[in-house]
Amino acid sequence: MNEVKHDVLVVGGGNGGLSAAAQLLRRGCRDVGLIEPADVHVYKPLQHYVAAGLADQSELTRPQRDLVPDGVRWHRTAAVLVDPQRRAVLGEDGVWRQGTDLVLAPGARLDWDRVPGAWDAVERGTAVSSFLDTLLSRTGERIEGLESGRAIFELHGQPASGRETALKSLFFACDRWRRSGALGRIEVVLVHAGPRVHPVAAIADEIERHLDSYRVQVRPDTSISAIEGETIVLRTPHGEDRERFDLAHLHPPYAAPELVAASGLDSSGTSGFLDVDPETMQHRRHPRIWGVGDACDLGDARTGGALRHQVKVLVENIRRARTGAELQRYDGYTVAPVATSRRSLSFGEYDRDLQVRRSLPVPDEITSTPLWYLLDRYLLPQIYWHRILKGRL
Numbered sequence: 001m002n003e004v005k006h007d008v009l010v011v012g013g014g015n016g017g018l019s020a021a022a023q024l025l026r027r028g029c030r031d032v033g034l035i036e037p038a039d040v041h042v043y044k045p046l047q048h049y050v051a052a053g054l055a056d057q058s059e060l061t062r063p064q065r066d067l068v069p070d071g072v073r074w075h076r077t078a079a080v081l082v083d084p085q086r087r088a089v090l091g092e093d094g095v096w097r098q099g100t101d102l103v104l105a106p107g108a109r110l111d112w113d114r115v116p117g118a119w120d121a122v123e124r125g126t127a128v129s130s131f132l133d134t135l136l137s138r139t140g141e142r143i144e145g146l147e148s149g150r151a152i153f154e155l156h157g158q159p160a161s162g163r164e165t166a167l168k169s170l171f172f173a174c175d176r177w178r179r180s181g182a183l184g185r186i187e188v189v190l191v192h193a194g195p196r197v198h199p200v201a202a203i204a205d206e207i208e209r210h211l212d213s214y215r216v217q218v219r220p221d222t223s224i225s226a227i228e229g230e231t232i233v234l235r236t237p238h239g240e241d242r243e244r245f246d247l248a249h250l251h252p253p254y255a256a257p258e259l260v261a262a263s264g265l266d267s268s269g270t271s272g273f274l275d276v277d278p279e280t281m282q283h284r285r286h287p288r289i290w291g292v293g294d295a296c297d298l299g300d301a302r303t304g305g306a307l308r309h310q311v312k313v314l315v316e317n318i319r320r321a322r323t324g325a326e327l328q329r330y331d332g333y334t335v336a337p338v339a340t341s342r343r344s345l346s347f348g349e350y351d352r353d354l355q356v357r358r359s360l361p362v363p364d365e366i367t368s369t370p371l372w373y374l375l376d377r378y379l380l381p382q383i384y385w386h387r388i389l390k391g392r393l
Contacts, residue, residue, distance in 0.1 A: 005099075007032065008099050009035070010024075010072075012107055012293070014105060014293070015388070018068070022072075023312070026391045038064055039063065040061050040064060041061060041067050048339070051130040051172075052173075060133060067389055075091060077091035084263060084285075084286045085286075087286075101288050101289075105292050110255075111253045115226060116225075118224070128143070129252060146246060150245050152232055152243075153169065154223070155193070156192075164336045166249070171214070190217070192222065203348040207346070225240065230245065232245045260295060270297035273295060274295050279330050281310055281314040282317060282321070288321075290314050293310065300334060301336075305335030334350065336348040337376045339376065
């Protein structure tokens with residue numbers, strides 16, 4: 001059998017995979033392999049700024065070859081199957097690669113099929129999404145060009161990117177329309193799957209304060225179930241409603257990577273996502289297999305802030321598992337950066353128990369201010385490229 005062996009083999013060259021590989025090297029692992037087919041790496045949080053015309057497309061991406069840490073062997077192929085017993089991964093190139101420990105960070109995929117008619121609406125341009133890095137300019141053009149009518153924004157429940165990320169596009173659009181004078185002629189509607197726009201009361205209060213200032217109609221416990229031409233079908237607590245719309249901004253649901261279920265690494269309750277312990281990042285049935293990020297069923301919001309903490313716990317726990325020490329625990333920390341205008345942002349941090357956290361030496365991160373906007377728009381991208389992906393944070 002044609003096979004390559006590594007001490008630790010990482011699947012996925014996104015945020016989780018690259019930062020895990022870099023941290024493993026810094027912690028003394030001398031043989032790290034990385035399986036990733038993509039030639040370009042996308043910093044996803046910046047997509048909303050690009051769509052709003054607040055960042056340039058060139059800021060969004062870097063060549064993958066410039067980001068793979070020196071000392072990591074990059075296998076430029078896609079993973080198609082995992083043999084859990086051997087901790088081996090089959091690539092599209094037909095080669096099996098094995099790791100003493102296996103780290104799975106393949107991310108998730110946008111599941112447009114879950115909402116019938118959604119992709120057709122995106123192709124027609126009646127629906128847009130700042131979660132599509134290839135169509136950001138169209139998203140910006142459609143939002144800027146709307147001068148009247150009904151605009152529906154969606155905040156999808158899990159599994160999806162983030163928990164509150166889609167609110168950035170809503171607030172950027174509302175701010176643009178208010179500046180142009182069009183906001184009074186546009187009926188802005190937010191549909192979201194939960195009872196409140198955020199499960200943390202203090203963060204929800206701040207978001208709702210700004211929704212009220214833009215006079216956004218908020219419809220809780222509501223989701224988009226289909227798009228039929230110029231009509232959007234909403235699933236509400238009272239049944240289905242059909243409404244005409246002029247523009248819809250979609251927050252697409254996630255689906256698990258196909259290789260997870262194909263390899264038997266999910267379980268009956270994870271909907272195809274990796275069945276890992278949400279506190280230790282260790283697979284529940286295969287202790288030398290680990291997972292982080294969007295491909296995992298952790299019960300938390302899928303955010304970059306959460307991922308940074310997951311990777312630190314995972315890398316430490318690989319070391320501890322090899323020595324028989326007690327594993328470290330991840331408390332579900334994440335952060336909710338919600339831009340409320342083109343120059344102000346709320347930076348609420350919280351954990352799995354929905355308790356407010358503060359990692360910065362300030363008394364209030366939740367109230368939206370220009371300071372947090374500057375942090376999210378300008379400082380965090382540089383921290384991402386130069387520190388997080390290099391395993392320094």
